[in-house]
Amino acid sequence: MNDTKIWGLGLGPGDPDLITVKSLKILQQVDVIAYPAPLEGDSLTRTIAAPHLRGDQAEIAIRVPMVVERYPAQEIYDGAALEIADHVRQGKSVAILCEGDPFFYGSFMYLFSRLAEEFEIDVVPGVSSLAASAAGLGMPLSERNEVVTVIPAPLDEAEIEARLKATEVAAIMKVGRHFKKVKRVLDRLGLTVHAGYIERATMKEQRILDLTEMADDEAIYFSMIIVRRDGGDQR
Amino acid sequence: MNDTKIWGLGLGPGDPDLITVKSLKILQQVDVIAYPAPLEGDSLTRTIAAPHLRGDQAEIAIRVPMVVERYPAQEIYDGAALEIADHVRQGKSVAILCEGDPFFYGSFMYLFSRLAEEFEIDVVPGVSSLAASAAGLGMPLSERNEVVTVIPAPLDEAEIEARLKATEVAAIMKVGRHFKKVKRVLDRLGLTVHAGYIERATMKEQRILDLTEMADDEAIYFSMIIVRRDGGDQR
Secondary structure, X not given: OOOXXXXXXXXXXXXXXXXXXXXXXXXXXXXXXXXXXXXXXXXXXXXXXHHHOOOOOEEEEEEOOHHHOOOOOHXXXXXXXXXXXXXXXOOOOEEEEEOEOOOEOOOHHHHHHHHOOOOOEEEEOOOOHHHHHHHHHOOOOEOOOOOEEEEEOOOOHHHHHHXXXXXXXXXXXXXXXXXXXXXXXXXXXXXXXXXXXEEOOOOOOOEEEOHHHOOOOOOOOOEEEEEEOOOOOOO | OOOOOEEEEEOEOOOHHHOEHHHHHHHHHOOEEEEEEOOOOOOHHHHHHHHHOOOOXXXXXXXXXXXXXXXXXXXXXXHHHHHHHHHHHOOOOEEEEEOEOOOEOOOHHHHHHHHOOOOOEEEEOOOXXXXXXXXXXXXXXXXXXXXXXEEEOOOOHHHHHHHHHOOOEEEEEOOHHHHHHHHHHHHHOOOHXXXXXXXXXXXXXXXXXXXXXXXXXXXXXXXXXXXXXXXXXXX
């Protein structure tokens, strides 16, 4: 390790073995670990790290109400950043644990933006849910000169449709309660047969479902739909 | 390991420590490794795996002329697929090594499409050049409900411009000799100040250059430009 005292540590998409050797080494060397957690109960992020932890590290659980996650609770991240800064000023090293990749739709950036001016932060990239979902579905994400568009499902129906029309490959994230809307767009564009749904990719609870058979309320938040305009024949 | 005999193994973007624990275990257990290589000289992909190799594994170097890579040499992949299939029919296990993530702009899919009908292939996702470049540049790729578009630089100027206009965040891949064209578009859209250039992310030779100071012929193929419409202030 160099003089860095703060890391943004990508842990990968869920399977604890999908952590990188680099993240594993840092995880086992730091004094303090910090991770997002719900208001009550276990942190999914910590669960991914758990098999690798030494057991004697200080822990900062950054508890954020799920409903607030979409409109981030600034004061919660302010407080967490202060707590992390305190540890570092006392000479401690801190790893901020991140599910997947730190810079791909995570809450890590709320801490990064608060701490990066004062401290050097090393961001260790991780396997993203995007890569994990493509692998799980057996659907190549991109080849040659294809354009890939990552589309968050909470966007407006018209916007999702416009984005889908303008890309060869799309990954629709955070499907959850937006499934019915997304499905309607895919049906309209004739893309449902070229789409695959996967949730909790690489976790024990991973499920792959047939879009044509899913109930309107069956999709969960930790899910992805991958659509290939060419249907996935990459021969 | 289960009964799988063929793996598509993501090795990560270049730093050998950015291999996952899962890929590392499989890499060290298989009988045969296969990897892309230039017609002459060392394989970049094999270089990433080298520090982890046992030393007694059979190797298949799939030699593809660089200029042909854009118009894949079907007969070369046909031959490589036959060779891999032969090993598997003899009871051997084979890992097809992939730089970055197997399903993100790699030549792996040419083998996957040829072998997946007869054999079960486990695709082990890896850290992509996308995640590595964002981390290296210290530029968050995506947050909240941002749309991310991955744009190969060989596309037409007009198409690149249209895609850039329609997205919050863009990752422009394989810049190389297309730099001048890409730069022209970024300048026209006033996005150059919000763009970062990185090449060989996480490798020893990694370089981050200032787009406004780069010569027209300075960019290399293994490079990426990340553009954030908001300039990267994610507070």
